[in-house]
Amino acid sequence: MDQQEQAGIAQPGPGPLGGHRQHSRRPGVSLVMGSGALLAAQLLLILTAPVFVGTRVLGQVTIGLVLLAAQVLLLLAAAVWYDRPTGHRLTLTTQRRT
Amino acid sequence: MRPDILLAVSPTNSDTRGFVLVAFLGFIVAILFMGVFIGPADNDVDGFYTAGRRGGALGGALAIAGALVSADMVVAVGGFVAFSGYDGLFVALCSVMSLLVLLLLTARLRGRLRYTLGDLLVERAPGPAVRLAGAVVTLCAVLPLLLLTLVGGGVSIARFLGLSGTGAEQTVTVLFGSLIVLATIFGGMRGTRILQIVKTVVLFMGLGTLVFLVFWRLDGDVGTLFGSAAVSNGEPGAIFRTGLGLSNSDGSLSRLDLAGLVLTMVLGAAFMPHVTMHLTTVSDGSRAQSMVRRSIFVVALFAVFVGVLGLGASALVGNETIIATDPSGNATVDLLIMELVRGLSSATGGALLIVLVACGTFVTTLAVVAGITLAAATTISHDLYAKLLGRDRVNQAQEVSATRWASAGVGALGIMLAVAAVEVNLRWLANIAFSIAATCILPAVLHVLYWRRCTRAGLLSMLYGGLFCTLALQFFSPVFSGERAALFPHQDFSWFPLHTASLISVPIAFLLGLIGNAVGTRRRVTDDHGLRPRAHHGA
Numbered sequence: 231m232d233q234q235e236q237a238g239i240a241q242p243g244p245g246p247l248g249g250h251r252q253h254s255r256r257p258g259v260s261l262v263m264g265s266g267a268l269l270a271a272q273l274l275l276i277l278t279a280p281v282f283v284g285t286r287v288l289g290q291v292t293i294g295l296v297l298l299a300a301q302v303l304l305l306l307a308a309a310v311w312y313d314r315p316t317g318h319r320l321t322l323t324t325q326r327r328t
Numbered sequence: 329m330r331p332d333i334l335l336a337v338s339p340t341n342s343d344t345r346g347f348v349l350v351a352f353l354g355f356i357v358a359i360l361f362m363g364v365f366i367g368p369a370d371n372d373v374d375g376f377y378t379a380g381r382r383g384g385a386l387g388g389a390l391a392i393a394g395a396l397v398s399a400d401m402v403v404a405v406g407g408f409v410a411f412s413g414y415d416g417l418f419v420a421l422c423s424v425m426s427l428l429v430l431l432l433l434t435a436r437l438r439g440r441l442r443y444t445l446g447d448l449l450v451e452r453a454p455g456p457a458v459r460l461a462g463a464v465v466t467l468c469a470v471l472p473l474l475l476l477t478l479v480g481g482g483v484s485i486a487r488f489l490g491l492s493g494t495g496a497e498q499t500v501t502v503l504f505g506s507l508i509v510l511a512t513i514f515g516g517m518r519g520t521r522i523l524q525i526v527k528t529v530v531l532f533m534g535l536g537t538l539v540f541l542v543f544w545r546l547d548g549d550v551g552t553l554f555g556s557a558a559v560s561n562g563e564p565g566a567i568f569r570t571g572l573g574l575s576n577s578d579g580s581l582s583r584l585d586l587a588g589l590v591l592t593m594v595l596g597a598a599f600m601p602h603v604t605m606h607l608t609t610v611s612d613g614s615r616a617q618s619m620v621r622r623s624i625f626v627v628a629l630f631a632v633f634v635g636v637l638g639l640g641a642s643a644l645v646g647n648e649t650i651i652a653t654d655p656s657g658n659a660t661v662d663l664l665i666m667e668l669v670r671g672l673s674s675a676t677g678g679a680l681l682i683v684l685v686a687c688g689t690f691v692t693t694l695a696v697v698a699g700i701t702l703a704a705a706t707t708i709s710h711d712l713y714a715k716l717l718g719r720d721r722v723n724q725a726q727e728v729s730a731t732r733w734a735s736a737g738v739g740a741l742g743i744m745l746a747v748a749a750v751e752v753n754l755r756w757l758a759n760i761a762f763s764i765a766a767t768c769i770l771p772a773v774l775h776v777l778y779w780r781r782c783t784r785a786g787l788l789s790m791l792y793g794g795l796f797c798t799l800a801l802q803f804f805s806p807v808f809s810g811e812r813a814a815l816f817p818h819q820d821f822s823w824f825p826l827h828t829a830s831l832i833s834v835p836i837a838f839l840l841g842l843i844g845n846a847v848g849t850r851r852r853v854t855d856d857h858g859l860r861p862r863a864h865h866g867a
Contacts, residue, residue: 259432262428262431262432265425265428266428269425269590269594272418273587273590273591276570276583276586276587277580277583277584277587280569280570280583283414283569283570284414284568284569284570286568289551289554289555290551290554290555290558290567290568291554291568292414292568292569294414294418294568294569294570295414295417295568298414298417298418298421301421301425302421302424302628302632305421305424305425305428305624305628306624306625306628308428308431308624309428309431309621309622309624309625310621312431312617312621313614313617313618313621
């Protein structure tokens, strides 16, 4: 066991939520937040307006299924874009140095 | 489960059974040799726990997907989709959303995660109590999943090999469980990682073939798949409404239950210790992020596959047959496979499909059990043995040796419990495992990474309070009593109406953490005041 651990000394913590401000500018983070908001909206609709979620829009396809499909697309878009700007910035920096 | 019915419709006969058995055993031998020989050559702790942190992002993505998608999850969610359509599809998507939550935390988490949850927690609140709490929560989260996976894998493999009866299922569980534990003991993280990658590829091939055959039987028409599933469900058009899912009672409770299950999966699935430990196999946070991003695509593909299989089972087998075979829906995917094999024109094609599915089931069980056993063994040897009992005086060789013994112990315990519970419906264990991860692990990780006023009291009250709350609510829920598919179906002591506890236990855990932080901060300030005069005296 570490000496500090034995002594019970608390370590200085990271900053509060949003400590890394540069992260919030990434489009991927917005997509992640959008995905979270869509999830919350879907849960809210399921709990409060189940008939609306089950409304058929095309054949057997309901509004709920359309929302699920949108969720999948948003998830994949978030995964694609999440750390792309950082990589892009790194590439630009490297190019400038060379 | 009614194995007599399953065996009656089993497509394996005496001609094909020999071929299936030989091909399957050949696959097992090859996989186990690979797992053992790839393992670490020396007794280096870092090499054993993290594979030297030299893993690539693509391999890591496949390994994370392998750890997240278990055979049990395919079976359970496939059955849920067959019975409740939209609700099941929503749950199938939850694992992907859980990875997105993990992605948000990956960079910071990788920077601070050394080996175990205990390591992460003591960074902010040093002391043996917090490390012990981390170890307790980790073991409580992974051991139920170990038992569930061992039982599910043993029963499924016995069925695919055409073996019937409780004795045969117990024998298969012991044999394969022992082989799997051996692979973990010698393979370490490097072997486990390779097994996860192979598992993902084999499972992808297996599920991909099944999806292809479903569409082949339905003339490649998605509309026919939806329409047939809707007709099979009884009331055309009802399958894609919400509220058909978990509860036998009225729709509003069922929808609340669905919300609880979604919350449990989204907040818990990717934070299971055997999943997060893969973050330590890469060198830095950026590579870990890349790994999680790629795993989202793989798991999303699996979610689509499982959705198609559930709807395909509903369309081709029919919900009446599925319910008659097993009311809990656990036999849904098995029945679909047997239906697809019977639809093939050649016996060889059917036998090959059975071999592929049996190999997929075996390697899936192998990889998941290996990962879970390693996570549990690492916690026991690193947190409990090396740090708490050994007080950091244990050398690397002793710690690796302890991990191997702990793997053997955990595996033996899991096998014994699995043999005893081979006939019991254990689906509720997954609820408990994911609920513990959602209630204790994620809030603790968030506290450690982001909460400036995180204290030892806050972490302890969050971990133990959340754990107690989860276990208590689950015990008094319908998964334990009061329902046909419950652990005690003939008794009813349930007063908590939901099947998962997270809807209540997650807010309670956060609340306990906040209260503990407030109390802990006040006590620390008091201590500071008490210490200063003594320091002055000393000076």
